[in-house]
Amino acid sequence: MSAPSGTFQERVDKALGNAQLKVALERTTGNARRKRAAAVEAWPDFVAARAAAAAIKDHSIAHMAYYLEMFERNALASGAQVHWARDPDEACKIVVDICKAANARTVTRSKSMLGEEIGLPHALAGAGIRRVETDLAEHIIQLAGETPSHIIWPAAHRTREDVAKLFDEHHREKPTAHDVVSMVGSARKELREDFFAADVGISGANFLCADTGAICTITNEGNAELTTTPPRVHIVTAGIEKIVASTEHALQLTRLLVRSATGADLTQYTTFHCGPKRPGDLDGPDQFHIVLVDHGRTEMLTEMPEMLRCLRCGACLNHCVVYRAIGGHAYGGAYPGPMGSVLTPVFDGLEQTRDLPNACTLNGQCRQVCPVDIPLPTMLRHWREQSWRAGYEPKTLRAAIRLWAFFAARPRLYQLAQAVALPAMRLFAKGGWISSLPLASGWTAARDLPKPPGESFLTSIRKGGTP
């Protein structure tokens, strides 16, 4: 598995030059946007629902210590073992130690973004433990030796033709045909044995329910339950911000999470896991471990508490003109798109990652579709200001400008980005000239940009006038 390499600028250049990538991204995100739009239309009060969802998350964040203690108490009472980790190294060590204590040779894993965030795949490989990814998309990218490029569709960058090639090459029994259904069938066959050969199953969690001590997973393939039920040991890794007061709050948030992610009313499998096998149970793990990870979240309580609301639904990625142009790998972190550009500087440091908040058109689409109303553009601006203040910005032309060039060459996308970005750009204008446009930081540091006219060039031409 290789993480994306090179500078942000190099990765952007590479992505923009990859026509195949654009096709794959548009197929997946286009489908997602259409389905989300239909689901939201069927909920007339969706705007109020978003505010209510934000309030539910804010409630658990405001009382985080209280609810985490309650969660821990209830989880322990169910027979679970609860572990705490300050950072990725601690978290990975806990997981690897549990695997070693269980003499684990093979672990199955169902998709978990936190696992990617803390580098769990690497840690398992380092410990000589065979890891089998069981989510279809994770399976695809494991075969390709890649990292996820989308938080809901990790293989969003791969076309069906790519998948056919990978399965032909790696599956013990090759797919009978190369249509999507046959290839899904082939993966089903391929992974079946592994579900039962695994010693340990590792999952993430969408919610930690304080009232019961249960963790909730929301999946669609059934691989999560096949990952967590047959092995002797189930390990959950979760960020502490996943805490919610109750099962009821978890379900209420799920309603918005799922609509925003896939447009469904509820994903196929909403499962609550509470402790190990009980007396009389015919299946279930003998040990149930929950590893709770901080990794910057307690700092976010002060710095950017709204970001702790994030449900990891992926809607902001699907609606981001930049993500749709460059895909997830260009971002270089576990989380791409607008939410990734906010989170990655928290995890990896702003100096290393300041290109991310700069690569944004500030068109505001991400906030509009966010089911918990996270002010993503405000937070990206916050990072830009921080970066300026810390003196991280160089004086040369950077990746952000190259992105502008990309959009300028594609009038329809450009317009979309412009329509909402223009009012924001004018805020930086003084006397007809922009002297410090954060997006074009490198550019404007060297020369002033003319202030945008009231309407964009293309809009006014369409209306029959001249700009």
Place this chain on the structure above:
Amino acid sequence: MSARNDIFAAIRKARPEVAAPTSIASEAQACSQAMKRTLPPLDASDLVGLFTARVSAEKVGATVERVARLTDLPGAVARYVATNALAPDFALQPDPRLQQLAWQDAPGAELRPGAPLRRDTALAVGLALGGIAETGSLIFHSGAEAPTLYGFLPLHHLVALDAQTLMPLLEDYAVFASGLPVPRNVNLVTGASGTTDIEGVLARGAHGPGNLHIVIFN
């Protein structure tokens, strides 16, 4: 200091807890109520109709059949086996209410319940604890009479659902569950397994059942 203590200290520094548990609880309650007020209206007078419409909608993709009572389940299973050209052996969820049914009397097929659940089981027959009309979800609580894997291993999952156990909303399930012991697994199952991982195109039967058939009885 231990990681646990460090993390709690950091949280408490940023968010000193001043509220009493009772006021936190009423705040939590107010949050749920506020969300409920935003929900699209739902006609709770015909939960079976609502559930059926949801669950057979294309995006959920299950099939539904109505029978008079639970004793009609063997007949429904026989019809399902015939329609789908399945073998008459099937895995039966170890719930006494299912096990005592007159399987051998089902017309048209010599049904053989009680095959062990295996990784290549074609058909498993189960009984749901309840259903949620809003989403078209089946409720399972794991236990000796309801092992988790019955809902995940077979290619076909046929589930009996008592119409009396239908509830309108997810919130109603939360209230219902709060009166029961917390099981190891709660499985809310909404339609057959599916994936959109290849180009966003839906394909059924990714790892779980590719077909979900629900038999609603009174």
